[in-house]
Amino acid sequence: MKKNILITLSLLAAGIFANAQTRITIKGSDTVLPLSQKEAETYMKKNSGASVTVVGGGSGVGISALIDGTTDIAMSSRKMKMDEKLKLQEAGRAVKEVIVAYDALAVVVNPSNGVSKLTREQIEGIFTGKIKNWKEVGGSDMQIIAYARETSSGTYEFFKESVLNRKNYASSCLNMPATGAIVQSVSQTKGAIGYIGVAYMDKSVKDIAVSYDKGKTYTMASVENAKNKTYPIVRPLFYYYPTAKEKSVKAFVDYVLSAEGQAVVEKVGYITLK
Numbered sequence: 346m347k348k349n350i351l352i353t354l355s356l357l358a359a360g361i362f363a364n365a366q367t368r369i370t371i372k373g374s375d376t377v378l379p380l381s382q383k384e385a386e387t388y389m390k391k392n393s394g395a396s397v398t399v400v401g402g403g404s405g406v407g408i409s410a411l412i413d414g415t416t417d418i419a420m421s422s423r424k425m426k427m428d429e430k431l432k433l434q435e436a437g438r439a440v441k442e443v444i445v446a447y448d449a450l451a452v453v454v455n456p457s458n459g460v461s462k463l464t465r466e467q468i469e470g471i472f473t474g475k476i477k478n479w480k481e482v483g484g485s486d487m488q489i490i491a492y493a494r495e496t497s498s499g500t501y502e503f504f505k506e507s508v509l510n511r512k513n514y515a516s517s518c519l520n521m522p523a524t525g526a527i528v529q530s531v532s533q534t535k536g537a538i539g540y541i542g543v544a545y546m547d548k549s550v551k552d553i554a555v556s557y558d559k560g561k562t563y564t565m566a567s568v569e570n571a572k573n574k575t576y577p578i579v580r581p582l583f584y585y586y587p588t589a590k591e592k593s594v595k596a597f598v599d600y601v602l603s604a605e606g607q608a609v610v611e612k613v614g615y616i617t618l619k
Contacts, residue, residue, distance in 0.1 A: 367395040369597055373407015373420035374499050375523045376542045377582050380613050381420055384601050387609055404499030411585055412436055417594050419585040423499035443584045445601050447616035449543045450578040451566035453550040455535050460484040462554040462563045468508055474515025492527045492539035495520045503580050504540055544614035571616045
């Protein structure tokens, strides 16, 4: 009898341990958030014992949580910075980097704005504060109100590097805590301009054709144009996780990278790996 009780307790403990292994926390990039939420939803439907919790907050927030050991996977819309890598080294945490999808970043304005195309140099001028009125870029006489993501955001960093040519944002730029807040602000402000991932595009804002060859050719942000490489503002989206937790997260990460997981990438509005 005693032996049977011990076996039962051992099996119960093993079951609890197995369930604990299937609990995954994902934190970070608001750009990657809708994708991870949908991937988690479809993964949990296929794996009834799995529990995947997804929380946004920005790439920097996710990587900080990875350093602190409070997340299993960090979502990021930028590569990890050197100081973050050093902090992970100091914490004794080796991490793995995985590209899970690609994202095209659209430049958007209020639908009432007559401007429909901008060069990279003009966008740089707007966000660095050199261009302050829409009439300077062929629009009506109206003050420009630029919306950016907050400094902890990977989208903020990527836009600064790729579009602003590493120049600083103007102090007049209004930093928003999430991509959805940029969509809402631009949709409600006549002179507004902002940038968002194409998965966040809706009819409440108007996307702008962008030129990276000083006005010779202009291209709209879309999944198709990102795939055929005619749209220039495209970036990889990352998962970072500790190698020590690879056993517990690998099944989920492998699912995201699988044909089924990549079909979810396409459905949500991102660019697949192939």
